Amino acid sequence: xxxxxxxxxxxICKSGTSVKIECRSLDFQxxxxxxxxxxxxxxLMLMAxxxxxxxxxxxxxxxxxxxxxxxxxxxLSTLTVTSAHPEDSxxxxxxxxxxxSYNSPLHFGNGTRLTVT
Amino acid sequence: xxxxxxxxxxxxxxxxxxxxxxxxxxxxSPAYLQWYRQDPGRGPVFLLLIRxxxxxxxxxxxxxxxxTTLKQSLFHITASQPADSATYLCAxxxxxxxxxxxxxxxxxxxxxx
Numbered sequence: 001x002x003x004x005x006x007x008x009x010x011x012i013c014k015s016g017t018s019v020k021i022e023c024r025s026l027d028f029q030x031x032x033x034x035x036x037x038x039x040x041x042x043x044l045m046l047m048a049x050x051x052x053x054x055x056x057x058x059x060x061x062x063x064x065x066x067x068x069x070x071x072x073x074x075x076l077s078t079l080t081v082t083s084a085h086p087e088d089s090x091x092x093x094x095x096x097x098x099x100x101s102y103n104s105p106l107h108f109g110n111g112t113r114l115t116v117t
Numbered sequence: 118x119x120x121x122x123x124x125x126x127x128x129x130x131x132x133x134x135x136x137x138x139x140x141x142x143x144x145x146s147p148a149y150l151q152w153y154r155q156d157p158g159r160g161p162v163f164l165l166l167i168r169x170x171x172x173x174x175x176x177x178x179x180x181x182x183x184x185t186t187l188k189q190s191l192f193h194i195t196a197s198q199p200a201d202s203a204t205y206l207c208a209x210x211x212x213x214x215x216x217x218x219x220x221x222x223x224x225x226x227x228x229x230x
Contacts, residue, residue: 006160032216043206043222044161049215057215093160103149103210106218108160 002028004096006109013084014117021079021112023094029074030096034106035067038091050077074099084116119145121209123221130197131229138192138224140207147209150183150190155204155223164205165192197228 003026013019023033031052036044048069049057056069066088068080077096081088091113095106122141130136140150149168153161167174167183167190174181180193194201204223211217 004160034217036220044220046211046217046219049217091158095160097216103166103216105151105163105166106161108153108162110160111158113158 002096002098002107004094004107004109006094006112008112009110010113010115012115012117015085016083018080018082019084019114021081021092021094021114023077023079023096023109025075025096025107028096028098028107030077031074031099033071033077033094033096035069035077035079036093036095038093038111044093047079081114084114086116089114089116119143119209119211119219121207121219121221123205123207123224125222125224127225127227129227129229132198134197136194136197136201136226136228138205138207138226140190140192140221142188142209145188145209146185149210150181151208151218152179152181152190152192153206153208153220155206157204161206161220194226197226199228199230202226202228 005024007022033050035047038044047062050069050071052071058064071077091111093111095108120143151166152164155161165181167181178195182191204225206223207221208218211219
């Protein structure tokens with residue numbers, strides 16, 4: 001089945017530093033990937049839609065200069081949290097959809113727990 | 118704006134019983150609806166998709182209904198097992214053909230042996 005690999009699973013960084021999270025589709029091509037953020041006992045909040053070869057589309061209220069998204073290939077999207085602050089601590093999850101169908105199920109990575117100290 | 122509501126209270130049931138979870142939505146008419154399972158510290162896993170022209174969908178012990186008049190989906194797990202304990206999320210297609218999914222807050226199910 002379709003597998004999405006997300007790394008790292010956990011990261012602790014100091015305030016002011018940047019952190020990069022990778023999301024790879026291992027056995028399928030993904031023209032579109034989605035980045036979500038999840039707070040404890042809360043739902044997934046869509047941050048941005050990452051399109052291969054073009055700029056990401058950010059949801060309202062999400063700072064594009066703070067959360068840099070790059071989708072350089074059909075199997076890799078990265079999210080970089082720049083100048084991280086404690087309030088950026090959260091669970092970040094990427095997802096991907098197989099190319100060719102806009103309403104097929106999403107395949108999720110296992111998330112990255114970011115802690116900013 | 119689109120709003121999706123799931124019962125935020127945890128659902129506790131006895132093993133062997135049927136669990137029924139509810140997903141209500143407003144200000145929207147989605148073409149389809151999906152259900153996912155999420156275990157603690159993990160990403161969601163897709164379970165079922167039901168389209169607006171389908172009343173019911175089944176997969177093994179799972180059953181989903183979709184009532185576009187009531188703007189509601191029900192998710193049933195029959196003969197529940199402790200391994201079914203998890204958080205279940207419903208998701209609706211975002212407006213426009215963007216492929217975005219908007220998630221409800223999820224309902225945590227606890228099946229007791």
